[in-house]
Amino acid sequence: MSGQHIHAEPTNFFRKHVFSVDHKVIAKQFLWFGLIWLGIGGVMAMMIRWQLANPGEPVPVIGSMLFPRTNGVLDPATYNTLFTMHGTIMIFLGLTPLMIGAIGNWSIPLMIGARDMIFPLLNCLSFWAMFLGGAVGFISLFVPLGATEAGWTGYPTLSTTINGVGSGETLWAIAVFLIGASSIMGGINYMTTVIRLRAPGMTWQRLPLTVWGIFLTSVLNVLFVPVIGSAMLLLIMDRVFGTTFFIPASIMQGAGGGDPILYQHLFWIFGHPEVYILILPAWGIIGDLLSFFSRKPAFGYRAQVGAMVAVTLLSAVVYGHHMFTTGLSAMLGESFMLLTMIISVPAEILFFNWLHTLWKGNLRLTTPMLFSMGVIFVFGLGGLTGIYLATIGTDIFLHDTYFVVGHFHLTMAASALFATFAGIYFWFPKMFAREMNEFLGKTHFWFTVIPLVTVFCLMFVMGYAGMPRRYYDHTSAEYLRSLQHLNKYATHAAFLLGAAQLVFVYNFIRSRWWGKPASQNPWEVGTLDWTMETPVPHYNFKEIPEVFTGPHEFSNPDIPDGKDWISMTEKLKA
Amino acid sequence: MNVSSAATSTLSKEEVRTRVDVTLGMIFFIGSWTMAFGTLFLSFLVLRQRVGVWPPEGIVLPSFPLATVATLILVASSLGLHRAVRAWDAKGGGGEREQASSAQRDWAVGVGLGFAFAVLQALLWADLLAAGRFPSSGLYESLFYGLTWVHAAHVVIGLLALLWAWIGLSSGRYGPNRLSTVSNIVIFWHFVDVVWIVLYLGFFVF
Numbered sequence: 001m002s003g004q005h006i007h008a009e010p011t012n013f014f015r016k017h018v019f020s021v022d023h024k025v026i027a028k029q030f031l032w033f034g035l036i037w038l039g040i041g042g043v044m045a046m047m048i049r050w051q052l053a054n055p056g057e058p059v060p061v062i063g064s065m066l067f068p069r070t071n072g073v074l075d076p077a078t079y080n081t082l083f084t085m086h087g088t089i090m091i092f093l094g095l096t097p098l099m100i101g102a103i104g105n106w107s108i109p110l111m112i113g114a115r116d117m118i119f120p121l122l123n124c125l126s127f128w129a130m131f132l133g134g135a136v137g138f139i140s141l142f143v144p145l146g147a148t149e150a151g152w153t154g155y156p157t158l159s160t161t162i163n164g165v166g167s168g169e170t171l172w173a174i175a176v177f178l179i180g181a182s183s184i185m186g187g188i189n190y191m192t193t194v195i196r197l198r199a200p201g202m203t204w205q206r207l208p209l210t211v212w213g214i215f216l217t218s219v220l221n222v223l224f225v226p227v228i229g230s231a232m233l234l235l236i237m238d239r240v241f242g243t244t245f246f247i248p249a250s251i252m253q254g255a256g257g258g259d260p261i262l263y264q265h266l267f268w269i270f271g272h273p274e275v276y277i278l279i280l281p282a283w284g285i286i287g288d289l290l291s292f293f294s295r296k297p298a299f300g301y302r303a304q305v306g307a308m309v310a311v312t313l314l315s316a317v318v319y320g321h322h323m324f325t326t327g328l329s330a331m332l333g334e335s336f337m338l339l340t341m342i343i344s345v346p347a348e349i350l351f352f353n354w355l356h357t358l359w360k361g362n363l364r365l366t367t368p369m370l371f372s373m374g375v376i377f378v379f380g381l382g383g384l385t386g387i388y389l390a391t392i393g394t395d396i397f398l399h400d401t402y403f404v405v406g407h408f409h410l411t412m413a414a415s416a417l418f419a420t421f422a423g424i425y426f427w428f429p430k431m432f433a434r435e436m437n438e439f440l441g442k443t444h445f446w447f448t449v450i451p452l453v454t455v456f457c458l459m460f461v462m463g464y465a466g467m468p469r470r471y472y473d474h475t476s477a478e479y480l481r482s483l484q485h486l487n488k489y490a491t492h493a494a495f496l497l498g499a500a501q502l503v504f505v506y507n508f509i510r511s512r513w514w515g516k517p518a519s520q521n522p523w524e525v526g527t528l529d530w531t532m533e534t535p536v537p538h539y540n541f542k543e544i545p546e547v548f549t550g551p552h553e554f555s556n557p558d559i560p561d562g563k564d565w566i567s568m569t570e571k572l573k574a
Numbered sequence: 575m576n577v578s579s580a581a582t583s584t585l586s587k588e589e590v591r592t593r594v595d596v597t598l599g600m601i602f603f604i605g606s607w608t609m610a611f612g613t614l615f616l617s618f619l620v621l622r623q624r625v626g627v628w629p630p631e632g633i634v635l636p637s638f639p640l641a642t643v644a645t646l647i648l649v650a651s652s653l654g655l656h657r658a659v660r661a662w663d664a665k666g667g668g669g670e671r672e673q674a675s676s677a678q679r680d681w682a683v684g685v686g687l688g689f690a691f692a693v694l695q696a697l698l699w700a701d702l703l704a705a706g707r708f709p710s711s712g713l714y715e716s717l718f719y720g721l722t723w724v725h726a727a728h729v730v731i732g733l734l735a736l737l738w739a740w741i742g743l744s745s746g747r748y749g750p751n752r753l754s755t756v757s758n759i760v761i762f763w764h765f766v767d768v769v770w771i772v773l774y775l776g777f778f779v780f
């Protein structure tokens with residue numbers, strides 16, 4: 001470990017807080033950045049829900065301020081922009097920085113016993129590349145003719161100059177490209193750090209599941225984000241330089257055009273692994289947290305790791321299930337269907353292990369534990385409904401309906417969001433040396449989980465009844481008018497969900513500056529991050545620790561002096 | 575240039591560690607970039623499949639002799655840089671003075687040929703533009719300009735990195751640790767080289 005130098009702490013403000021190379025500072029930068037974007041994306045979701053329940057009526061409170069031209073009414077173009085940017089923001093600028101950027105940066109070095117990431121400068125670049133991507137995305141909201149309207153998937157020919165006029169779509173592609181570059185830099189850094197900087201005794205089989213999850217996500221980031229990066233380059237060329245990669249010959253008046261379906265392939269080669277990029281860290285985090293707060297070892301640790309590795313591998317070969325309606329050959333379609341179904345095997349392994357970790361445990365229902373259990377619940381709902389979308393016969397009916405919207409919000413959005421909240425509540429005392437308020441935390445949880453499940457389950461019903469996604473006004477279709485009351489319920493639930501997030505914001509801000517000072521190990525767990533003092537000193541470990549036990553040795557009879565937990569740096573009784 | 579002292583010293587444990595660290599990072603980076611260029615080649619193959627006759631009839635193609643010369647030059651450039659790094663890496667042994675001076679020569683030739691490649695690439699484009707073929711002229715042009723643009727961006731980055739390494743090398747600031755930076759830049763250059771060979775095979779041979 002002699003390779004890890006201790007540099008003096010920077011005293012200059014810019015070096016210390018802005019262009020810092022310290023993983024702890026970068027983690028907090030990602031955290032604030034992600035939370036702000038989560039808020040922006042959330043407000044967009046509220047406006048979308050308003051339009052769905054009250055088509056064509058002016059958005060209350062903020063409407064006249066944001067859309068003075070229409071007196072607060074969302075016109076169809078603005079509505080398209082909102083759902084497109086909502087998706088893009090939540091995935092790339094909300095969940096990615098929070099879960100991978102913030103929790104990844106915070107937990108990896110502290111949990112494996114390293115002084116910092118292996119390439120600190122690359123880490124700094126990774127944040128600023130994402131910041132730049134966010135800035136470009138933000139600017140695109142204000143250009144003439146507005147931001148992109150092509151959906152977060154940016155399919156041609158909606159996204160080529162033929163339909164996507166103005167520079168919004170181009171800026172969107174540039175933003176996605178920059179954010180992708182950030183993810184790749186982070187991924188390379190995380191992978192190399194976990195491989196090279198584990199403390200002595202921190203074997204792969206003692207690695208906390210959080211680190212496993214983020215490590216596997218990094219593998220997917222490094223391999224599949226470049227695919228969308230290249231697709232974005234081709235899209236930008238089509239828009240700016242007049243090339244015709246994705247513009248079909250029919251539109252080009254026979255001048256030898258390209259293939260819009262090619263874009264869909266490229267997008268989903270990345271897009272499906274992206275789902276697992278967001279869910280693997282969530283699985284890892286709750287794998288650890290469920291054990292910590294059940295005061296029991298993580299049941300089937302090896303099976304959990306094996307299942308996560310299996311999912312990582314399988315995620316690369318299932319993307320075709322997004323394209324059943326594009327005229328995929330029958331053999332190819334059936335292969336993708338089968339491979340997709342196979343993913344449910346490792347997913348079930350994880351489920352049973354989580355449930356068995358809880359079984360007969362000495363449960364401590366803290367806020368991070370509640371959110372972890374919430375992940376099991378919402379991911380279960382989302383996963384089960386995924387089976388209907390993986391099956392070609394039912395998918396052709398459900399494709400592009402609200403059933404899909406409900407499904408992916410529960411699996412990749414809600415699960416990842418809950419795990420992120422669990423992680424924030426869990427690491428907050430170490431990060432900011434103050435405690436978050438438990439009562440407000442639990443309030444936040446219950447007022448999040450119940451409305452959230454209501455909203456998305458209503459979407460299943462409406463989708464099954466044939467309500468298509470991305471329509472401006474469903475009441476314009478005769479057969480959808482009978483669903484309007486469900487849309488109203490969903491919108492009320494969504495507003496409650498949105499209001500509950502204000503509880504979190506209040507709790508977060510108040511605890512950050514005025515919270516009760518946190519003790520060194522409030523949760524009584526043994527991983528290396530909690531064995532060090534609070535606040536964490538510059539360069540973490542003066543002496544690189546040596547690890548003797550696994551991360552989840554709870555209630556082991558060989559633990560000395562009557563505790564139910566043991567630090568990874570302590571030895572069990574012989 | 576004062577790198578011969580680095581060549582004679584045996585790497586300490588810590589230096590070996592750093593070397594492995596950065597090389598591992600570079601391998602992951604190359605893996606990632608292989609996927610990026612793999613995506614472009616995949617698009618190339620798919621779109622080529624869409625056209626009945628390839629290359630399409632009645633269009634002006636980029637100059638085959640010019641591209642061939644460019645390919646040979648880029649391979650030679652990679653070779654020169656490879657020899658230079660290998661010589662600097664070799665530990666101990668007699669006659670390191672001659673070795674060092676020949677390594678410097680190889681390095682200079684390698685970087686020089688890299689710039690020559692960039693000039694030839696520019697000539698390839700100029701030729702096509704002069705013949706009235708623009709990126710918007712058709713699918714062949716889309717692919718040719720698009721893919722060579724992305725490649726050329728990496729050539730520019732590679733050349734800048736090589737120059738930066740050269741400045742470091744000639745100031746004599748580089749110990750064995752920094753030499754791994756130089757060797758990584760050269761690995762990146764080899765990658766740029768391989769990508770070009772695949773482009774060359776796709777556009778000019780098959």
Ligand SMILES: [Cu+2]
Binds near residue numbers: 271272275318321322
């Ligand atoms: Cu998928």
